[in-house]
Amino acid sequence: MSNEPSVERGPWSLALRRFLRNRLAVAFLGVFLLIVVFVLAAPLWADHVAETGPNQEHTVEQITVDGEKKDVVSVEGKPIGPQWFAAGGKFFLGADGRIGRDEMVRLMYGGRTSLLVGISAALLATILAIVLGLLAGYFGGWVDSLIARTLDVIWSLPVFLIGLAVGIALAVGGLKIGPLELSSGSLWNPILIISIFTVPYIARPIRGEVLALSRKEFVEAAIAQGASPVRVMFTEILPNLASTVIVFFALMIANSMLFEAGLSFLGAGVQPPNSSWGTMITVGVELLRIQPLLAILPGLMIMLTVLSLNIVGDALRDALDPRGKARLDAALEFEAQSGATQPVGEATLP
Amino acid sequence: MKKPAALIAVLVLAALATIGLSSCGGGDDTSGGSGKQGGILNATYASFPDYMDPALSYTAEGWTAMADVYIPLLAYKHANGEEGGEVMPGLAKEMPKISNGGKTYTLFLRPGLKYSDGTPVKASDFPASLERMIALNSPGSPFYLTIEGAEKFAETKKGPIPGIETNDKTGEIVINLESPRGTFTNELGMMFASVVPQDTPVEDLSANPPPATGPYMITKSQPGKGWEYKRNPYWAKANGKAMPDLPAGVVDGAKITVVRNEQSQVDDVEQGTYDWMQNPPPSSRYAEVKEKFEGTQFRVEPTISTYYFWMNTQEPPFDDVKVRQAVNHAVDPKALERIYAGQLTASKQILPPGMPSYKEFEPYPYDLAEAERLMKEANPSDMDITVWTDAESPNNEAGEYFNEVLKELGFNTTLKIVNADNFTTVTGNESTPNLDAGWSNWFEDYPHPNDFFQPLLAGESIQPTNNYNNAYFDDPGVNKKIKELAEEQLGPEQEEAYAKLDEEIMELAPWAPFGNRTVSTFVSDEIDLDSVIFNPTFGHYLSSFEFK
Numbered sequence A: 001m002s003n004e005p006s007v008e009r010g011p012w013s014l015a016l017r018r019f020l021r022n023r024l025a026v027a028f029l030g031v032f033l034l035i036v037v038f039v040l041a042a043p044l045w046a047d048h049v050a051e052t053g054p055n056q057e058h059t060v061e062q063i064t065v066d067g068e069k070k071d072v073v074s075v076e077g078k079p080i081g082p083q084w085f086a087a088g089g090k091f092f093l094g095a096d097g098r099i100g101r102d103e104m105v106r107l108m109y110g111g112r113t114s115l116l117v118g119i120s121a122a123l124l125a126t127i128l129a130i131v132l133g134l135l136a137g138y139f140g141g142w143v144d145s146l147i148a149r150t151l152d153v154i155w156s157l158p159v160f161l162i163g164l165a166v167g168i169a170l171a172v173g174g175l176k177i178g179p180l181e182l183s184s185g186s187l188w189n190p191i192l193i194i195s196i197f198t199v200p201y202i203a204r205p206i207r208g209e210v211l212a213l214s215r216k217e218f219v220e221a222a223i224a225q226g227a228s229p230v231r232v233m234f235t236e237i238l239p240n241l242a243s244t245v246i247v248f249f250a251l252m253i254a255n256s257m258l259f260e261a262g263l264s265f266l267g268a269g270v271q272p273p274n275s276s277w278g279t280m281i282t283v284g285v286e287l288l289r290i291q292p293l294l295a296i297l298p299g300l301m302i303m304l305t306v307l308s309l310n311i312v313g314d315a316l317r318d319a320l321d322p323r324g325k326a327r328l329d330a331a332l333e334f335e336a337q338s339g340a341t342q343p344v345g346e347a348t349l350p
Numbered sequence B: 001m002k003k004p005a006a007l008i009a010v011l012v013l014a015a016l017a018t019i020g021l022s023s024c025g026g027g028d029d030t031s032g033g034s035g036k037q038g039g040i041l042n043a044t045y046a047s048f049p050d051y052m053d054p055a056l057s058y059t060a061e062g063w064t065a066m067a068d069v070y071i072p073l074l075a076y077k078h079a080n081g082e083e084g085g086e087v088m089p090g091l092a093k094e095m096p097k098i099s100n101g102g103k104t105y106t107l108f109l110r111p112g113l114k115y116s117d118g119t120p121v122k123a124s125d126f127p128a129s130l131e132r133m134i135a136l137n138s139p140g141s142p143f144y145l146t147i148e149g150a151e152k153f154a155e156t157k158k159g160p161i162p163g164i165e166t167n168d169k170t171g172e173i174v175i176n177l178e179s180p181r182g183t184f185t186n187e188l189g190m191m192f193a194s195v196v197p198q199d200t201p202v203e204d205l206s207a208n209p210p211p212a213t214g215p216y217m218i219t220k221s222q223p224g225k226g227w228e229y230k231r232n233p234y235w236a237k238a239n240g241k242a243m244p245d246l247p248a249g250v251v252d253g254a255k256i257t258v259v260r261n262e263q264s265q266v267d268d269v270e271q272g273t274y275d276w277m278q279n280p281p282p283s284s285r286y287a288e289v290k291e292k293f294e295g296t297q298f299r300v301e302p303t304i305s306t307y308y309f310w311m312n313t314q315e316p317p318f319d320d321v322k323v324r325q326a327v328n329h330a331v332d333p334k335a336l337e338r339i340y341a342g343q344l345t346a347s348k349q350i351l352p353p354g355m356p357s358y359k360e361f362e363p364y365p366y367d368l369a370e371a372e373r374l375m376k377e378a379n380p381s382d383m384d385i386t387v388w389t390d391a392e393s394p395n396n397e398a399g400e401y402f403n404e405v406l407k408e409l410g411f412n413t414t415l416k417i418v419n420a421d422n423f424t425t426v427t428g429n430e431s432t433p434n435l436d437a438g439w440s441n442w443f444e445d446y447p448h449p450n451d452f453f454q455p456l457l458a459g460e461s462i463q464p465t466n467n468y469n470n471a472y473f474d475d476p477g478v479n480k481k482i483k484e485l486a487e488e489q490l491g492p493e494q495e496e497a498y499a500k501l502d503e504e505i506m507e508l509a510p511w512a513p514f515g516n517r518t519v520s521t522f523v524s525d526e527i528d529l530d531s532v533i534f535n536p537t538f539g540h541y542l543s544s545f546e547f548k
Helices: A011-021 A023-040 A042-050 A103-139 A141-156 A159-173 A188-213 A217-224 A229-265 A277-286 A293-320 A322-338 B004-022 B060-066 B081-085 B125-135 B150-156 B233-242 B262-271 B283-293 B321-330 B333-339 B368-378 B395-408 B423-427 B450-457 B476-486 B492-508
Strands: A062-065 A068-071 A175-177 A180-182 B040-045 B074-076 B087-089 B097-099 B104-108 B164-167 B172-176 B216-222 B226-231 B253-258 B298-302 B305-311 B344-346 B384-390 B412-418 B437-443 B511-523
Touching: A011 A023, A011 A293, A023 A103, A023 A293, A042 A103, A103 A141, A103 A188, A103 A229, A103 A277, A103 A293, A141 A188, A159 A188, A159 A229, A159 B412, A180 A188, A188 A229, A217 A229, A229 A277, A229 A293, A277 A293, B040 B262, B125 B150, B125 B164, B216 B253, B226 B233, B262 B283, B262 B511, B283 B298, B283 B511, B305 B321, B321 B368, B321 B395, B321 B511, B333 B344, B333 B395, B333 B511, B384 B395, B384 B423, B395 B412, B395 B437, B412 B423, B450 B476, B450 B492, B476 B492
Parallel strands: B040 B253, B384 B412, B384 B437
Antiparallel strands: A062 A068, A175 A180, B074 B087, B097 B104, B104 B172, B164 B172, B216 B226, B226 B253, B298 B511, B305 B437, B305 B511, B344 B511
């Protein structure tokens, strides 16, 4: 038996190694990062290539394509199609509709909006879920009952329909509660709607984990040493939730983006003239027959982003909690054999 | 030189055609042209009308749907274009006799008229119908409040209205007005003045419309989904004989289905699933449909309408006439023609072509430099504004365009796009915050210029709710002229005065008008396009459709 100390790797390092071994996930992480770079480059493209803003109209303007003058929007209201680099990068993907805005510029700025709403809503929902999950799981009793039942109520609501109704109301009147005032076109409106309605999807599994963790010896030891509940929750339990939170956060970004796209498509999310990929699909659908790319491109961008985040999220879960995957696989196998219902502790995302 | 045999053949054909044509016209014959008699018209609307009750409906869809069902005392000629603006007797025997300095209107009901349920139409049904309409707080009430006692009735909802006297035996109807009203003849021909039985419940009857007086009756109505027509059995027996000038219709009935997807509507009409779509094809399909079917299944119809952007003249920054004039110079109607995909003709004045008194002028040619100069001169301190538009395409795009124009002028704008169903309610309610500027349109209620000035630009029309004077325009000089002209019967002198008023108001620029809309008739290849009548007030007449 050797007395040489073995090289011990930390849990994060092990997780990274496991994640990197998943080539599909690494590839899709690359795709996601490319998308992020693409949308962050929006001002550069707008200022130096397209020479127009995302909301700037060019209805009656003409551009020079290979030395020939072309209407951005024809007299019959047909927008110009993709010009690629024939007009020096202007109207690279054509005009977005009868107002004659540059589709490429709007796609890039729209992506910024979609990602901003998705990440902000997921972040807000995750923070709220952590706080609620910790309180419910740690204190138990009436606190748990109150929080759990409230989450159940939100869970049982037809989330999208209510989100749609609230979104339409906020889109017209904005929001004013005490000092909090949001104008009707504020991006905070869809962010708040999405985050509030998606809290239960993270808070419930977190509560379950906190319930289990709060009975562990290290927690009892901390309490015995006189640590306050807040200290126990945030310094003892919370670090142990990291893997769950990271996985859910990645998946929630994808779900929030889909939620935003749906709300915006129906006029209850991001408000014109601002673009998001959801609002761009709305404009594109009307012109589907004459300029199908106008609907397809933002749809494709949403699909790629959501797919990337879902694959990365799954890979993160496998990497951060391999036993969790084994447990899940066993539970799924059991379910398949016995016809049992949803495995305990497994949350279904909207 | 023509060959004699060919000449003889032409003469024989001409004679046969003359015989054929002469057998089609006149009296109570149900034929309207050379098409096939009978058949059920299968048609589609993009939305259900606001109401399927003549007392309440105030939309083009509603009036089109009920134009051949409910006949007022006076009616409009079943004709295309300007000819369709001619008022003619409806249930009344002849045009009203106007006396007492324009304050008394005397009419006589045609004898022998019956509702579609067999009940005789009585002279006393007319005041009862008006009372029902006013009691329902109909948007049509203001047109009839000059009748003596009508205003009090509107407040108390207790009748009868003393200004209307009737005699059921003679059919005489005498209407006394408090002051002369030059538009009252037109208003007696509005859908709101349709005559329904006295015992008709005072409630919205959209799901169970009242009995008809016209050639068709509504046999089934499912709000939101559709409705059906059949021939009114008492048209052939009674009303048709009493009103020979009104057509009996060719088809035996119609089934209307609401299809909210306009793209599907176009496909369905193209494939013959539906025989006609009431609304125009969507802007994205308009050019394609026009190119493919114009002349055979498609026709462009001019409307008497004005599309405009309003500015709130009572609040900064638009309380400054220079700012409003700057906006007028900055709006480019050519851009809006493209946004409306060729379904709009550029114009920068209030009265539209086709309206009596219309005299073309261009007060504010597109000139961005001039707009910027005026803005500099005005130097408004409040630059934060909210722009309102409805969500229906391409109106939403017109609103977005206006928003960008205002941004270019230096305003900090917030764009609010409101569902088309609620748009007029929201923008017509003074409690809605930040009603600074927005999109709107107006289609004629009747061919009289007062219909554009009184409800939209007279100070007295500003109301806390259901306000159509979105510009909150209240100029004492203009108010006085509108009031004076409204009391006179329309003649050449008045037409000249209305044309001048158009120019005077545009100098004060409460609106930035940008065009006049065209709509269209699109039918399947089974329908005879030439027979279809589009009336500028009532739209397409069901009675004019014929299968080939």
